[in-house]
Amino acid sequence: MYQIHTLNKISKAGLKHFDAAKYTVGEDVQNPDAVLVRSAAMHDMEFGKELLAIARAGAGVNNIPVDRCAKEGIVVFNTPGANANAVKELVILGLLLSSRNVPDALTFAQSLNGEGEAIPKLVEKGKGQFVGPEIKGKTLGVIGLGAIGVMVCNAAKSMGMTVLGYDPYLSVDAAWALSRSIIHTKNVEDIYKNCDYVTIHVPYNPDTKHMINADVISTMKEGVRVLNFARGELVDDDAMLTALESGKVSRYVTDFPNEKTVGAKGVVAIPHLGASTPESEDNCASMAAVQVIDYLENGNIVNSVNMPSVSAPRNGGARICIIHKNIPKMLQGISGSFGEIGINIENMTNRSRGDYAYTIIDLKEKEVPEELVGRLEAVDGIVRARVIHA
Numbered sequence: 001m002y003q004i005h006t007l008n009k010i011s012k013a014g015l016k017h018f019d020a021a022k023y024t025v026g027e028d029v030q031n032p033d034a035v036l037v038r039s040a041a042m043h044d045m046e047f048g049k050e051l052l053a054i055a056r057a058g059a060g061v062n063n064i065p066v067d068r069c070a071k072e073g074i075v076v077f078n079t080p081g082a083n084a085n086a087v088k089e090l091v092i093l094g095l096l097l098s099s100r101n102v103p104d105a106l107t108f109a110q111s112l113n114g115e116g117e118a119i120p121k122l123v124e125k126g127k128g129q130f131v132g133p134e135i136k137g138k139t140l141g142v143i144g145l146g147a148i149g150v151m152v153c154n155a156a157k158s159m160g161m162t163v164l165g166y167d168p169y170l171s172v173d174a175a176w177a178l179s180r181s182i183i184h185t186k187n188v189e190d191i192y193k194n195c196d197y198v199t200i201h202v203p204y205n206p207d208t209k210h211m212i213n214a215d216v217i218s219t220m221k222e223g224v225r226v227l228n229f230a231r232g233e234l235v236d237d238d239a240m241l242t243a244l245e246s247g248k249v250s251r252y253v254t255d256f257p258n259e260k261t262v263g264a265k266g267v268v269a270i271p272h273l274g275a276s277t278p279e280s281e282d283n284c285a286s287m288a289a290v291q292v293i294d295y296l297e298n299g300n301i302v303n304s305v306n307m308p309s310v311s312a313p314r315n316g317g318a319r320i321c322i323i324h325k326n327i328p329k330m331l332q333g334i335s336g337s338f339g340e341i342g343i344n345i346e347n348m349t350n351r352s353r354g355d356y357a358y359t360i361i362d363l364k365e366k367e368v369p370e371e372l373v374g375r376l377e378a379v380d381g382i383v384r385a386r387v388i389h390a
Contacts, residue, residue: 001024002022002023002024002033002296003024003029003032003034004023004033005026005029006025006029006035007037007038008036008040010036010057012285014036014284018293031050032051033051033052035051036288036292043064047072051072052295052296053077053295054076055078059078059080060078061305071383075306076307077302078303079284080146090229090270091155092152092155094199094229095199097268098197098225098227098253099134140161140162140164140197141198142199142201143199143200144202144230145178145201149167150174153165154178165185166187170184192219195220198225200212200229204234212239217243217248220248225253226240228254229255232255237258238260245265245266251267252267255270306356310349310358315347316390317346317366318362318366318367320363321360321388322359322376322384323356323358325357325381331350333380335348337376338361344363344364
């Protein structure tokens with residue numbers, strides 16, 4: 001039986017993928033083979049030797065110690081694109097909220113409670129202070145053209161906006177999905193200088209921390225509106241608040257409120273609703289579960305953030321899966337371990353990513369000598385080896 005530990009409430013749409021005859025799933029599971037997580041912080045957790053995989057039901061993995069997991073031979077998965085439509089819809093809402101001054105207008109309307117029959121006249125008298133421009137005909141800059149960024153580009157274009165997109169790592173799939181009418185710029189400064197609205201959709205890492213800072217904001221158009229539905233740390237809050245105070249930025253819409261931004265002038269603070277739809281939660285949970293099952297039962301890796309993507313069909317025999325350092329002569333050492341005990345390798349698939357590589361070896365034999373794993377893990381550079389029986 002495989003043991004699956006759920007750290008957060010995981011949608012039943014995902015959990016139903018686990019066959020009860022083969023999997024024990026729950027919050028109280030001990031010594032898990034895999035963990036399903038949404039937002040629970042895992043950096044201070046100790047992981048058992050049995051743990052093979054962690055799957056984040058969502059795109060961001062900053063709550064998971066990704067590098068430490070690689071060192072311990074734990075594959076970390078995420079679910080890119082599973083919540084893309086939910087976030088896209090909220091970004092479009094953010095564009096409208098920021099442009100038409102809806103939050104302040106709603107507060108004004110609520111303040112009229114108790115005015116009785118005078119409310120209609122007060123509404124007509126006060127509505128002028130909330131006038132805001134239409135988004136049609138304006139220019140939107142989208143930084144990051146992954147699944148969400150592409151959807152935002154296409155949706156904004158359909159609403160009559162001119163759209164500039166920037167992503168130095170644009171994938172083939174994203175390029176195919178991007179409308180031909182989107183202007184793909186190779187210089188992010190083009191977005192800062194020319195766009196009335198700027199929305200960011202990039203992962204958070206040391207290189208992207210505070211990518212929207214005082215220097216960057218100074219190059220933007222006067223009165224620009226900035227949207228952040230990616231990660232709070234991408235924006236320097238102090239610089240943004242200064243820009244809002246001066247009028248350089250007219251609105252900042254963020255899905256990541258904190259003690260600095262809540263209640264601040266010009267900030268539309270949304271309580272992290274980006275993926276808070278039942279459809280998104282179902283999609284993320286299902287994608288995470290399917291990926292974990294395929295890894296545990298077949299050794300295939302799809303959508304990992306710390307290991308290469310490797311998939312190969314089974315041939316009916318035993319399969320050996322090896323996580324190892326991406327260094328010279330590793331495959332020689334691996335194949336030598338098989339030769340030493342007289343086992344012939346039927347098929348071998350190998351891929352690398354950064355400092356690590358992953359090798360799948362298929363055998364004709366359905367049974368594998370117990371000593372094989374020990375021999376493999378004794379090879380310098382091998383982090384983990386496991387056998388998946390036929």
